[in-house]
Amino acid sequence: MSGFQALYRRELRAYFSSALAPLFLVIFLVLTAAFGFWFGGFFERNQADLSPFFIFHPWLYLILVPAVSMRLWAEERHTGSIELLLTLPIHTHTAVIAKFLAAWTFIALTLALTFPCWLTVNYLGHPDNGAVLAAYLGSLVLAGSYLAIGSALSANTQSQVIAFISTVIVCLLLLLAGQPIVLDVCRAWLPSLLVDAISALSLLSHFQAIQKGVLDLRDLLYFALTIGVWLWATTVLINHQQAD
Amino acid sequence: MIEVNALTKRFGDRVAVSNLSFSVRPGEILGFLGPNGAGKSTTLRVIAGFTPASSGTASLGGHDVSSSPLAARRLLGYLPEGAPAWPEMTPLAFLECIARLRAMPAERANARLKTVIERLGLGPVLHQRIDTLSKGFKRRVGLAQAVLHDPPVLILDEPTDGLDPNQKHEVRSLIKEMALDKTILISTHLLEDVQVLCTRALIIHQGQQVADATPQSLAARSRFHQAVTIQLHPDVEADELALIMKLIHAVPGVREIDIQAPAQTAGHQITVFPQLGHDLYGAIRELASQADWPTQDVRLELGRLDEVFREITRAAGDAA
Numbered sequence: 319m320s321g322f323q324a325l326y327r328r329e330l331r332a333y334f335s336s337a338l339a340p341l342f343l344v345i346f347l348v349l350t351a352a353f354g355f356w357f358g359g360f361f362e363r364n365q366a367d368l369s370p371f372f373i374f375h376p377w378l379y380l381i382l383v384p385a386v387s388m389r390l391w392a393e394e395r396h397t398g399s400i401e402l403l404l405t406l407p408i409h410t411h412t413a414v415i416a417k418f419l420a421a422w423t424f425i426a427l428t429l430a431l432t433f434p435c436w437l438t439v440n441y442l443g444h445p446d447n448g449a450v451l452a453a454y455l456g457s458l459v460l461a462g463s464y465l466a467i468g469s470a471l472s473a474n475t476q477s478q479v480i481a482f483i484s485t486v487i488v489c490l491l492l493l494l495a496g497q498p499i500v501l502d503v504c505r506a507w508l509p510s511l512l513v514d515a516i517s518a519l520s521l522l523s524h525f526q527a528i529q530k531g532v533l534d535l536r537d538l539l540y541f542a543l544t545i546g547v548w549l550w551a552t553t554v555l556i557n558h559q560q561a562d
Numbered sequence: 563m564i565e566v567n568a569l570t571k572r573f574g575d576r577v578a579v580s581n582l583s584f585s586v587r588p589g590e591i592l593g594f595l596g597p598n599g600a601g602k603s604t605t606l607r608v609i610a611g612f613t614p615a616s617s618g619t620a621s622l623g624g625h626d627v628s629s630s631p632l633a634a635r636r637l638l639g640y641l642p643e644g645a646p647a648w649p650e651m652t653p654l655a656f657l658e659c660i661a662r663l664r665a666m667p668a669e670r671a672n673a674r675l676k677t678v679i680e681r682l683g684l685g686p687v688l689h690q691r692i693d694t695l696s697k698g699f700k701r702r703v704g705l706a707q708a709v710l711h712d713p714p715v716l717i718l719d720e721p722t723d724g725l726d727p728n729q730k731h732e733v734r735s736l737i738k739e740m741a742l743d744k745t746i747l748i749s750t751h752l753l754e755d756v757q758v759l760c761t762r763a764l765i766i767h768q769g770q771q772v773a774d775a776t777p778q779s780l781a782a783r784s785r786f787h788q789a790v791t792i793q794l795h796p797d798v799e800a801d802e803l804a805l806i807m808k809l810i811h812a813v814p815g816v817r818e819i820d821i822q823a824p825a826q827t828a829g830h831q832i833t834v835f836p837q838l839g840h841d842l843y844g845a846i847r848e849l850a851s852q853a854d855w856p857t858q859d860v861r862l863e864l865g866r867l868d869e870v871f872r873e874i875t876r877a878a879g880d881a882a
Contacts, residue, residue: 401643405638
């Protein structure tokens, strides 16, 4: 366990000792505020809730989370430090989980720094704080899913640019899977069972359910499974890549 | 103790390491030699448990690196090729992190940190980011990481690469000291490392083992082994040189004579090769002093490792 802790701490510290942390924090906070208050029509709605703020998260994360996840393994492979890490007495899956959790913690901290938005709605009215909390949770697990996908795709390359772009594409596909634009195309030539399956894979519909304040176990299970499967894929990819 | 048994590593169709077997015992320093691309680093990676073997086994202290990796890795200090480290850390933070990753108790970690930092002269750069360090310092940080937990088995990929002569000397004496009770495997392309450091040398070429012997017995394979080299004064006249050559030819047991033209401040250099089993040194020495030759030096050659290395790897290349 101490190996896990040591790696987790190292990774978390690495975010803050590079220019990434301040840059990411500022961009994330500016964009969430800008999208929520201006484009989301926060004031025009005359409703004391944070929907306009959360509704853009899937799209913001689409660019911001891959920027965090791209370095997870691609950088280790590029500098060769992966050889050091994986000859220390820790398992590959331990390293995968420690690195993932450190990145997730970093994003959770960023998300926590949006608390002034929450204070603002509480000052302006009486929001359903339970729903707000559920939406924060939804946002966090969505970011975790993107990160897990990014982790696997980062393990697949030495290039952080490739890791970034491939993560954006895969996340976008999974986001849109449940949208009419995708489903209508699929319906034309796929059996309805498969169409339903594709629709159930959609990150967006599961996020929207939670974001509305409905905490369904199935949605949470979906995100837990997504994270688990992609982290497992990361471990497999890393072990496989050392072989050739 | 390092045990390697019929180790083979293929990348696709390319065979990087072919059927390699050897073992290293505590107290030994095995030098792993070979031209670039011979499969040195690949072999070390397999033994360190980073890359799985295609077939064959490797074990450290009795623990197979693929079936009980953690037990094997606990015994191992490993310096990977190029001495990678996490670039944004300082050497101190890096070494402290390695100590925690290896689950060293705090007290022991502190004591070892102090020793290692002092032995490798890392004091002046402890708080500087690793990516701003010179090549020599980076290499020493990598070495510090490998020896931090005082492991019984050390695998070092080119430990002296990029170091200046003083640092090389320091690192070599550190390795020699540790060899008293440890099993050490180093790869190098510096024959000097082999000569002053290794108790045994294993040469591989195109993934195959082509020699496994002590540096002395390897040197003895050199055509220079037991040859006598005479260094003449620069101002030797041509007729005097001709006379000397004639006298040497008359010595029994001489097989061949090489003569090298004067270079810079040195005069002609004559190398006399003996027939098998003949000892020329005494005879030539006596001849030189009796006839009062204008020599600067008469010496017995022990053999030249670089020449043997070239011979072995070229012959193997032709055979392949």
